[in-house]
Amino acid sequence: MKRGVLSVAIFLLSAALIAYQVAIIQLLSLMQWNHYASMIISVALLGFGAAGSLLSLKRDWLLAHVDKLLPLLLMGCGFTMILAIELCRSNFARFDSYLLFTGSGEWLRLLINYILFFIPFFIGALALGIVFTKNVEKIGKFYFSNLAGSGVGAVLAALLAWHFFPASLAMLPAAVVIITTLFLLQRNNRWVLIVMAFSATAFIVYRINKPADIQLSEYKSLSKTMNLPAAQVLIQEPGPYGLVQVVSADALRYAPGLSLAFDKEVAVNKVIFNNGDWFGPVDSWNSADSFHLLDYTTIALPYALKKRDTVLVLNAGTGLNISHALKNNASLVDAVEPHRGVAKLLLNELAADTDSLFYQPQVKLHITEPRSFLSSVNKKYDLVQLPMIGAFGGGVGLYAMREEYDLTKEAFVNMWDVLKDDGVISITTWMDYPFRNSLKITATLAELLEEAGLTRYQSHLAAVRSWATITYLVKKSAFTSADTAAIRGFCNNYFFDPLLLPGLTRQERMTYNALSDSAIFSYTDELLTGNREKLYDDYGFHIKPATDDKPYFSQFLRRKSLSQLSDVFGSQNVSFIELGWLISVLTFLQITLLAVFLILLPLLKLQKIGKGDKKSWTLIYFSGLGIGYMFFEIVMIQKFILFFGNPVYATAIVICVMLLASGAGSYYSSGILSNRVTMQRILLMIFLLLAVYTFFLSPLLNQVFSFPGLVKLFVSILIIACPAVLMGMPFPLGLRAQSLIEEKNIPWAWGINGCMSVISAAFATLLTVEVGFSIVIMLAAISYGISTVSMFLVKERIY
């Protein structure tokens, strides 16, 4: 087989495999929730690990039949890609995240999903592995094709997500793989494969034109809404931010925690859903309306104190807070919304529904990340408003593993910096029980004030509670007596109760809305006046403020609180209080078991080869590379969500840059001698660079934030690419060294690297939630450090 054709085939296969990963992340985010991104990355890597194991067991036979096998493997890969998409939607394999811990066997369906998605990656990786093993002397060049293809595939998938629905998007890589097969055909099986290729392509074309119905989890907001009479989806638009759907129904109304003093009509709204999750009601505001619904909620608190001329609405969503500001006579409203797909709909198809809200002269829409906007804006505001957080009656922790950079301590500092002297930040939360969101907000605001050098927190904080919501205000200057009188008046008019107010009495806190558990008051007071750190330690949930290093505002569950929760709510209900973290733990455990099994299997077999082949070096060296690389990659993805706006873009761009850079490093490495000193020097450079990142990455990124768009992108690429170039070298150099030490162990080395990557990808997500990004980067550095030291084990074999 010609080397050029083989390189192209590797490029296309690698591109398709990564694009397929991005596409199924999108699909699972729609059908379930966005917890499965790291699971899919792990499943893909598991495919690579398992392929390495099979290569180690059947190396000679596989290499002897390489020409016949390659087209068959590619065809198999394409077919199983299609099959996995078709089957994961069927009753047989469709699982529901909500029911994973209810003993209804859903975990088995989840396992079936692993296997369904694992197969195409396994077959594809086997094809790649055979080519690499057969051409170990030119590994650098083929490895470059592999990495370059992967990089291009990742970005292409993110771009194509604008035009294809998730299930159709996943069909495109299958088509690429199947067509690639045609380049590799041999004489003897040519016609069978051609017929198969055309049949599969015809099916893909059919599916793209007529996408199959996707049944969402019945517990998703959209599923519940579609049960309402006359519910119908009016518009649906795919995109990398998710599938946007506009729904109407006769009884769809939105009035979050409406005051019991409200005696007017609540209008019926259309509602926007993103990936089946509630995004917001289409604001039926009309400039001629005599009142605004939000005036009868705690959200109106900042306007109860004074007129707000300049308002900054972050994550403006469907615009409810914008129209509220206009109704309260704001002369300038800067609205920041990162969801490009929704913004486009509101500006075009839905403009008439909102009385052209976004075209009002006072309104300026900025389609960007709130943190980016905050870093670059030079204006000062009377009010900075955040969207409502949590869910009615409390959430179930489905956002626990989601990076929420707009709710970190650093984000609040940014907001504080753009406030006028008497400006306020306003944030509203649904009340939850056990108390979580409310306490974490209080803690965050207290630490913000501490950071601002203010010690009398109570003078700058106010909060008002209705039967369902709490709105917090933090004011740059101290609240005046006029302010407190206005807040008390606001509470009396609308049957609300003050939660925080200078000079507040104990009785005032439950005038209209009594609580069965009034501990929220003592906890709140303790966070402001007592030993905050002690409460952070003692409380049953994580209520310490989120930071840019650990941006998981909605992650509340702690290991030690599991038994406590079980006692209070019953063991079966714990998963319904903090589901997200538990799903991640479950997927990690399942994937680890599979990965260990895949490492041990060939290890036992290879033991028969005999002693003296430096298996311990292979294990340590390639494990170190696998762990270090994946820890760094996962942290970069999570960190750059802040820069690129959403997980799909961040995943695609980071993977693309890392793979291209690593590919370049790998290509360059083919001209380097794989001797111990060179390898140790490269590994040491990686170790040092990652050690520097541990301490300086976050401050550096904060500086880069305020740069103009293209400069920011360029610097971001540099930050990712610098270590990635170096990180692309040790693997091919290691394989060459392995060929000198014991060539038969090359597939095992490949398998170890793959399996360690699997475990690390899944584990990194859990680890960042617990210890933060900096520590995980440090652990990546240590992994490379261990690989560096491991070179001494083979000093007598490679010089």
Added chain:
Amino acid sequence: MRTVTLIMSFGLLLPLFFMQDYTKLREEMVKTQIENRGIKDSSTLAALRKVARHSFVPKAQVHYAYEDRPLPIGHGQTISQPYIVAYMTEIIKPKPGQKVLEIGTGSGYQAAVLAEIVGKVYTIEIVEELGKQASTRLKELGYKNIEVKTADGYQGWKEHAPFDAIVVTAAAEFIPPPLKEQLKDGGRMIIPVGSPYMTQQLMLIEKTGNKFTTSSKMPVRFVPFKRSQ
């Protein structure tokens, strides 16, 4: 011949061995799930002892009818956990002769329990099919003091207002203003806060003149229901 007769008799009697003693199950449910958790109102306890809960659940769920959890009844709706039904009944302080409005008929079980105590129950269901099923079921069970309407519960039932109490069985992010207006002075309204498949808090709203006060009650724990096929 005698052997054949014996076998046939045994065959006919066999199902009796597997039949559930619902009265016993109900008694056990009231004792362990309701009384043990502090429900004391005698009329509420009597109503729960009397109403055949298994008649209100789909056939596939009959086996679980008296378990300590909500059950799916189709259309994404549930029949509430027995304890929630009991709690919501007791807390509105129902009395004979009273008029009660229920929003969210569902299976009709809560309406039936209320109808055992009060004079008249008006109940509204938004899902047409559920409304029809509940209406037929309640008629078959002989409830003459329950009126079922298929409509959006938001508007309440103005023709029969004011009500002594309103029971909202479907969680809502806001209290519809018409419902407040249709509540008598001194009347009580109870609503669950949170989704039916999560830990819920019940909230009591009391009307005094033009003023309203709320009080949240203890969260209710339950066993989550199974996948609906």
